Amino acid sequence: MKFKMLLALILLCFVSAVSGFGQSAEEIMALPDSMAMAPPAPPSNVRGVDTDNDHGHSITLTWETSPDDGAGLNNVIGYKVFRAESPDGPFIERALIPSGGTGHIDVGAKEKDANDYLPDHVGFYYKVRAITADSLIYAESEVFGPVQSYGQWFNTGRVPVLVFVIFFLFVTLFFIQKAKGGANLFVRRLAGIEAVDEAIGRATEMGKPILYVLGLGTAADIATIASYTILGRVAKKVAEYQTGLIVPCYDPIVMTVAQETVKASYMDAGRPDAYYEDMVYFVTQSQFAYVAAVNGTMLRERPATNIYMGKFYAESLILAETGALAGSIQISGTDEIAQIPFFVVACDYTLIGEELYAASAYLGREPLLLGSLKAQDYAKAAAIIIAIIGFITMNFGIEAFKHLFYVSN
Amino acid sequence: MQEMSIGTFLWTTLGAFLTLCIFSFLYRDNPFYKLAEHLVVGVSAGYFVIILWHNGLQPNLFNRLNDGNFYLLWLNSAAPWYMIPALLGVMMWTRFSRKWSWISRWPIAMYMGIAAGVAVPLEMKNRVNLQIYSAMTDIDWGNFFGGSLINSASGLSQLIIFLGTIAALFYFFFSKEHTGVFKGLARFGIWILMVGFGASFGYTVMGRISLFVQRIQYVGDWTKVAWSGISGTYTLVWFITFGIFALLAVYEFIQFMARRKKEA
Numbered sequence: 317m318k319f320k321m322l323l324a325l326i327l328l329c330f331v332s333a334v335s336g337f338g339q340s341a342e343e344i345m346a347l348p349d350s351m352a353m354a355p356p357a358p359p360s361n362v363r364g365v366d367t368d369n370d371h372g373h374s375i376t377l378t379w380e381t382s383p384d385d386g387a388g389l390n391n392v393i394g395y396k397v398f399r400a401e402s403p404d405g406p407f408i409e410r411a412l413i414p415s416g417g418t419g420h421i422d423v424g425a426k427e428k429d430a431n432d433y434l435p436d437h438v439g440f441y442y443k444v445r446a447i448t449a450d451s452l453i454y455a456e457s458e459v460f461g462p463v464q465s466y467g468q469w470f471n472t473g474r475v476p477v478l479v480f481v482i483f484f485l486f487v488t489l490f491f492i493q494k495a496k497g498g499a500n501l502f503v504r505r506l507a508g509i510e511a512v513d514e515a516i517g518r519a520t521e522m523g524k525p526i527l528y529v530l531g532l533g534t535a536a537d538i539a540t541i542a543s544y545t546i547l548g549r550v551a552k553k554v555a556e557y558q559t560g561l562i563v564p565c566y567d568p569i570v571m572t573v574a575q576e577t578v579k580a581s582y583m584d585a586g587r588p589d590a591y592y593e594d595m596v597y598f599v600t601q602s603q604f605a606y607v608a609a610v611n612g613t614m615l616r617e618r619p620a621t622n623i624y625m626g627k628f629y630a631e632s633l634i635l636a637e638t639g640a641l642a643g644s645i646q647i648s649g650t651d652e653i654a655q656i657p658f659f660v661v662a663c664d665y666t667l668i669g670e671e672l673y674a675a676s677a678y679l680g681r682e683p684l685l686l687g688s689l690k691a692q693d694y695a696k697a698a699a700i701i702i703a704i705i706g707f708i709t710m711n712f713g714i715e716a717f718k719h720l721f722y723v724s725n
Numbered sequence: 726m727q728e729m730s731i732g733t734f735l736w737t738t739l740g741a742f743l744t745l746c747i748f749s750f751l752y753r754d755n756p757f758y759k760l761a762e763h764l765v766v767g768v769s770a771g772y773f774v775i776i777l778w779h780n781g782l783q784p785n786l787f788n789r790l791n792d793g794n795f796y797l798l799w800l801n802s803a804a805p806w807y808m809i810p811a812l813l814g815v816m817m818w819t820r821f822s823r824k825w826s827w828i829s830r831w832p833i834a835m836y837m838g839i840a841a842g843v844a845v846p847l848e849m850k851n852r853v854n855l856q857i858y859s860a861m862t863d864i865d866w867g868n869f870f871g872g873s874l875i876n877s878a879s880g881l882s883q884l885i886i887f888l889g890t891i892a893a894l895f896y897f898f899f900s901k902e903h904t905g906v907f908k909g910l911a912r913f914g915i916w917i918l919m920v921g922f923g924a925s926f927g928y929t930v931m932g933r934i935s936l937f938v939q940r941i942q943y944v945g946d947w948t949k950v951a952w953s954g955i956s957g958t959y960t961l962v963w964f965i966t967f968g969i970f971a972l973l974a975v976y977e978f979i980q981f982m983a984r985r986k987k988e989a
Contacts, residue, residue, distance in 0.1 A: 536840025602769030608762040615754040657926035706861030
């Protein structure tokens with residue numbers, strides 16, 4: 317018995333050795349025995365095109381999965397995407413996609429000195445490798461290429477945005493013309509805005525200054541731009557009533573624009589002599605250091621009124637609470653949704669979101685601003701109508717209307 | 726207790742001291758707070774100058790004006806047009822002269838114009854188009870109640886979100902007086918907004934409390950180290966720190982008494 321078993325073992329070793337003779341190491345590894353996994357079939361039909369509607373530096377790849385991905389040998393665990401500047405390589409790995417994946421957008425940096433710089437108008441070659449749990453067993457597709465990336469001048473995915481902008485532009489121009497023609501454009505009462513004049517009067521009576529905070533936005537933020545207009549109005553009143561004005565700024569450009577705004581208002585009020593540049597000053601560009609400084613100013617100068625208009629972040633509650641502690645009347649306005657609750661809690665009046673934009677028109681009563689405010693209302697009416705139609709059509713199973721308004725990135 | 730080097734201990738002590746200085750603001754404005762305030766403002770201003778240099782001017786301007794083989798006067802640049810923003814930046818410096826300060830309005834105007842031009846389509850896309858698109862919801866009628874009212878996937882929640890969006894928009898009509906049906910819709914809109922604000926407030930306050938707890942833990946850890954130092958390695962450091970606190974407290978007390986006397 318023992319002899320037979322020994323003979324069978326020797327025979328088995330012999331058969332194994334003979335069957336592997338003349339095969340390469342890879343082929344031996346590919347044998348479906350317990351020692352080696354069979355390599356999967358490679359992914360096929362690899363294609364690459366420039367990514368549409370972008371600024372370039374990006375190539376979109378697609379491929380068909382390996383027949384052994386989810387079926388067949390079922391040993392594909394993912395795909396590795398490789399890129400080279402020549403079909404012969406060297407190929408560098410660009411992405412790892414889980415099994416079942418049939419595409420990848422290879423986005424590179426546009427800066428020349430960046431590590432993953434992907435230049436436009438340069439031919440690149442790609443191959444996709446189906447990988448298995450064993451890092452030595454894989455299968456690669458044919459090399460595809462060359463394919464180039466380039467930027468597009470017009471993003472077709474944003475046509476709805478263009479349509480809305482044009483619509484809004486025409487409506488705005490129409491109402492501006494109407495306002496210039498002397499039409500009486502009604503603007504409803506906004507308590508927060510009317511309180512501005514009262515607050516300036518209070519400061520004058522108390523002989524204390526007004527603190528105006530423009531927030532942490534840049535000079536180009538819409539909220540900051542709206543805030544300039546309100547600052548101009550406040551500064552004009554302040555100049556007329558000969559009250560003090562303190563404007564601590566977070567951003568140097570905002571400070572520069574604010575200085576110009578306040579200066580112009582003092583000149584309009586016929587008090588250029590009362591203007592001095594230090595009433596609008598730069599503090600720092602560190603959020604909480606700025607808050608610490610403004611808080612200190614509130615408690616030392618004890619302004620009668622604090623006006624916060626612009627873009628605010630986590631500092632909103634700290635500022636507003638300190639102002640309340642100092643006993644100032646507080647009026648705030650921001651379009652930062654997350655910060656409005658804090659202003660609502662700690663301030664006497666709060667302009668919510670778009671009310672901030674309306675405030676400038678309400679205060680100024682200029683045809684340009686009133687016309688744009690009226691146009692905003694019409695744009696909102698259009699938005700409501702579209703949303704309701706879209707809602708109804710969607711619930712009746714018609715998706716085409718909704719897709720008209722799809723905007724891609 | 727993990728052994729701490731004398732340097733780490735000193736910096737930790739400084740951190741704890743400044744934390745307490747800032748917290749002293751809860752009492753009232755005082756020299757401790759002023760010290761911390763001026764320190765943080767000064768340090769941050771200096772820090773941001775360096776940040777601006779290394780992350781702004783150097784990579785975006787100076788490196789680009791010295792990166793190629795196109796020679797314009799002394800410039801070795803493949804992108805000499807970067808001289809234009811450089812020139813605009815220099816024009817901002819004219820603000821230091823009363824006579825020439827008007828020149829600085831040019832770069833400001835350019836900046837504002839470009840920024841507004843960039844902002845208009847972005848704002849339209851993010852705040853109008855995407856909002857309208859998302860509002861066109863397909864209500865999940867089959868799962869209308871969804872187990873609970875706060876299940877955002879339920880049909881009822883989807884319907885409330887849609888109606889809330891429309892009503893909130895009604896609140897923001899400025900050229901029509903809020904009367905009649907319009908008033909009802911606008912009021913429902915502001916309720917929806919206030920519910921949202923309340924939730925946001927609670928969520929953020931929880932975050933702030935966790936920050937406060939973190940600072941208290943920091944001060945607590947420092948206290949443990951400092952206390953162990955009384956009989957250990959840092960006796961001198963502990964007494965110096967305690968001495969500073971004591972001196973400042975005495976100073977504040979004298980100020981307080983002087984104020985009371987003055988008020989009396």
